[in-house]
Amino acid sequence: MAEYYKLDRVRELADGDEDFVAALAAAFIEEVPADAERLRVAVPEEDYYEAYQAAHKMKPTIDLFELGVYDQLIEVQDWGKFEQYDKDVTEQLNIVLTAIDNAVNEIRQDFGL
Secondary structure (H helix, E strand, O other), X not given: OOOOOOOHHHHHHHOOOHHHHHHHHHHHHHHHXXXXXXXXXXXXXXXXXXXXXXXXXXXXXXXXXXXXXXXXXXXXXXXXXXXXXXXXXXXXXXXXXXXXXXXXXXXXXXXXX
């Protein structure tokens, strides 16, 4: 269990309430893939605002589940926020999206979602 994500912070937040842990996992599955799709479309289209909004919204959840791509997500967010048209964040985006896909699949399996 939990090769692509960690539950340490989630469990700390839940204070021993495993139903709450499961609810947070379900919320991850409900919210993060949709925001990842927004990023998947926004970055190649150079939609800076949409990329910033999606990345910013995902930050707390990506951090809470410790996917290990927080710094790359910040780079994508800042690319959008500061409209860094001279910077290519494709590599960072791909790292983030791969980590999310892996975590989503694993969380679905681990929690039966």
